[in-house]
Amino acid sequence: xxxxxxxxxxxxxEQLPESLRTAIAERLGGEVASxxxxxxxxxxxxxxxxxxxxxxxxFVKAARLDLTVAEWYAQEARITExxxxxxxxxxVRWATESAGYxxxxxxxxxxAHMPELPWRAPDLxxxxxxxxxxxxxxxxxxxxxxxxxxxxxxxxxxxxxxxWAAVLSGAAELPxxxxxxxxxxxxxxxxxxxxxxxxxPGVMHCDLRADNVILDTAGAAWICDWNHLCRGPAWLDLxxxxxxxxxxxxxxxxxxxxxxxxxxxxxxxxxxxAGLAGYYLTQGMxxxxxxxxxxxxxxxxxxxxxxxxxARRQKWRW
Numbered sequence: 334x335x336x337x338x339x340x341x342x343x344x345x346x347e348q349l350p351e352s353l354r355t356a357i358a359e360r361l362g363g364e365v366a367s368x369x370x371x372x373x374x375x376x377x378x379x380x381x382x383x384x385x386x387x388x389x390x391x392f393v394k395a396a397r398l399d400l401t402v403a404e405w406y407a408q409e410a411r412i413t414e415x416x417x418x419x420x421x422x423x424x425v426r427w428a429t430e431s432a433g434y435x436x437x438x439x440x441x442x443x444x445a446h447m448p449e450l451p452w453r454a455p456d457l458x459x460x461x462x463x464x465x466x467x468x469x470x471x472x473x474x475x476x477x478x479x480x481x482x483x484x485x486x487x488x489x490x491x492x493x494x495x496x497w498a499a500v501l502s503g504a505a506e507l508p509x510x511x512x513x514x515x516x517x518x519x520x521x522x523x524x525x526x527x528x529x530x531x532x533x534p535g536v537m538h539c540d541l542r543a544d545n546v547i548l549d550t551a552g553a554a555w556i557c558d559w560n561h562l563c564r565g566p567a568w569l570d571l572x573x574x575x576x577x578x579x580x581x582x583x584x585x586x587x588x589x590x591x592x593x594x595x596x597x598x599x600x601x602x603x604x605x606x607a608g609l610a611g612y613y614l615t616q617g618m619x620x621x622x623x624x625x626x627x628x629x630x631x632x633x634x635x636x637x638x639x640x641x642x643x644a645r646r647q648k649w650r651w
Contacts, residue, residue: 335634337544338447340627341374349379349395353432357395360427360438363387373447373544374558375628378402382441390441391426395434403435408481409560410437415477417470421463421555444550448543451581456554460546460574461591463554468567468593472535478562486530486565496611497523508614508636511651518647522600522607529598530565539563541570542635543577567593572605572639579638585646603646610639 346354346368358365363385370381378396396403410428423439430436448456474482497519499505507513538545539561547555571593575584588594588602598604613636617629644651 335627335631337373337450339372340544340625340631341372341380342377342624342626343370343372343381344377344379345370346379346381346383349434350432353395353434353436356431357383357393357436357438358385360429361385361391361393362389375625375631376402376405377624378406382445392423392439392441392445393436394439395436398430398433398435405560406435406437409558412478412481412559412562413439415475415481416559417475417477419470420467421553422559423555423557442547442549442555445547445555448546448548448554450543450577452543452578454582455552456548457578457582457587459548459552459554460543461571461587463546463556464541464567464571464574465592467538467556468535468570471537472533472567474534474536474564478536481562482536482564484564486533486563487527489563489565490527490530490608493612494523494526494608496615497607500611500615505615506618508618509640512640515647515649519607519611522604523611525598525600526566526569526604526608529601529604530569533564533566535564535567536562537565537567537570539565539570541574543574546574566597566601566605568597568601569605569609572602573609576609576635576638576642579642584642603643606639606643606646610636610643612636613639 361383365383366386367384368381378394380394382390383393384390394406396406410425413422414425416422423442426438428437496505497516500507501516501520540558545558547557571588571591575587578584613632617633617636621629
């Protein structure tokens with residue numbers, strides 16, 4: 334079992350440079366009395382709910398400017414500020430560079446916690462409802478987001494959601510010998526996904542999974558970490574979220590009855606599962622990452638769930 338609430342190796346508040354802690358405290362309006370570090374996710378950037386001595390709370394993320402994660406935080410700040418009103422996302426209070434770090438400060442969600450896995454039905458319903466509202470607001474693409482998604486889906490996903498074609502051509506290794514008889518079909522399906530994505534008028538989160546969802550004290554869901562926004566089909570986000578619910582829920586029904594699927598092609602689910610399975614299974618074969626020790630395990634796990642879901646739907650014999 335992957336400990337999704339403990340997957341990230343993040344610095345504690347006291348491990349940040351004193352000059353940075355002082356600058357953050359000044360922006361928050363007072364000395365920081367406590368820091369509750371978020372241990373979910375797969376990056377090494379600082380992320381914590383900070384509470385000042387006066388009781389003010391905010392969620393603060395910080396990363397050294399020489400790390401890629403700092404670019405992600407900067408992109409998250411820009412995208413989050415441009416998201417339409419109504420998208421259930423913690424809003425940006427401020428973002429800045431300080432002491433060699435990029436820092437983003439967001440609203441702290443009351444009682445924020447990651448959904449438990451296996452998914453509890455009320456939590457999954459809350460997450461699906463939050464995404465239904467989100468998808469509706471992002472289709473068609475709001476003008477304020479156009480600068481963040483300039484390229485067609487198939488261009489953005491080149492090298493990501495075309496892995497079965499790479500395996501078929503010999504450019505990538507087959508992740509499971511049982512899939513060899515199905516390679517041509519898998520490559521055909523992922524190609525359909527790329528074509529469908531190019532035809533879609535909206536934008537999507539593009540990294541929607543359980544650890545990018547938080548629940549508040551009322552049980553409502555919020556969608557976080559908007560740094561990979563791109564053009565494409567909302568139902569891809571939906572499938573990437575539902576993959577973690579495969580073992581315990583009727584994911585076929587949850588997919589087909591979700592508002593984000595309205596108007597989708599008949600093979601949208603199979604095409605998406607093929608694309609995601611190819612990505613996850615081939616990524617999972619890559620070398621381990623020392624400062625993110627669970628990411629490959631996570632990718633292999635998601636890949637297995639996706640390909641098993643697809644195999645069941647296709648009635649493949651294993």
